[in-house]
Amino acid sequence: MTNLSRRGWLDPAWFEAPDHPQRAPGYELAVIAVMFLWNVIANLVVPDAAASVVVATGAILLLVIARRSGSTWDQLGLGHSSMGAGVRLGVAAVGVVTAAIVVASVVPASRGLLADDRFVGVAAGEMLREVFLRIPLVTAVGEEVAFRGVLLGLLLTRYSPFRAAVLTSALFGLWHVLPGVDALETTAAEFSAGLMGVVAVSGQVLVTGFAGMAFAWLRLRSGSLAAPVLVHWGLNGAAYLAGWLVVENSWA
Numbered sequence: 001m002t003n004l005s006r007r008g009w010l011d012p013a014w015f016e017a018p019d020h021p022q023r024a025p026g027y028e029l030a031v032i033a034v035m036f037l038w039n040v041i042a043n044l045v046v047p048d049a050a051a052s053v054v055v056a057t058g059a060i061l062l063l064v065i066a067r068r069s070g071s072t073w074d075q076l077g078l079g080h081s082s083m084g085a086g087v088r089l090g091v092a093a094v095g096v097v098t099a100a101i102v103v104a105s106v107v108p109a110s111r112g113l114l115a116d117d118r119f120v121g122v123a124a125g126e127m128l129r130e131v132f133l134r135i136p137l138v139t140a141v142g143e144e145v146a147f148r149g150v151l152l153g154l155l156l157t158r159y160s161p162f163r164a165a166v167l168t169s170a171l172f173g174l175w176h177v178l179p180g181v182d183a184l185e186t187t188a189a190e191f192s193a194g195l196m197g198v199v200a201v202s203g204q205v206l207v208t209g210f211a212g213m214a215f216a217w218l219r220l221r222s223g224s225l226a227a228p229v230l231v232h233w234g235l236n237g238a239a240y241l242a243g244w245l246v247v248e249n250s251w252a
Contacts, residue, residue: 086224175211
């Protein structure tokens, strides 16, 4: 794969596809099938307490498929050589994201956007488990291995980096349809059906799709999954903590 570090999105290297696909599309289709089952089972079949088992199983299956396809750890963003660059870029980006959320939490006009009924009655211990265990291990690591690790790594053997990033980000947005519906029913039952529900879920799909592009850029820029994992954790964790503080302290 072309070295994309220190390159902007307008550099021609982002739009250069491999001369010849390195494998048949069967592995990509298998990965998408596993991800589909993972999403349905985690959101519709098992209770929340068992979601971590589904995530771990799904991530392992995806890595097995990727390795069977011939992908190296470097191609999956898990190589040792790029880990340092990924951590450095990730930490820098986390600082920017966290600062933005802090500003949003103290500005009255945006503070209400962080308030969420799901935080009502959440104890401090539960908040800490969410921010420091479930979000980094289940959400950030699980989704980044799936999307910016395995799927992006496989698509880069067939498409240009930009096209591969767009495809994975579109699927990342669709991945959040079921969680979006569940959150809508939990926090705004009056809007859970009809046009308002469709608009709300569609908005979440678009936002997460654009976030997926940012995560893909971090992965490709650094060559490591460490960068998007850290930023994914920082974004979700900081937003959760800020929302909890807003609700628990009646700031909204």
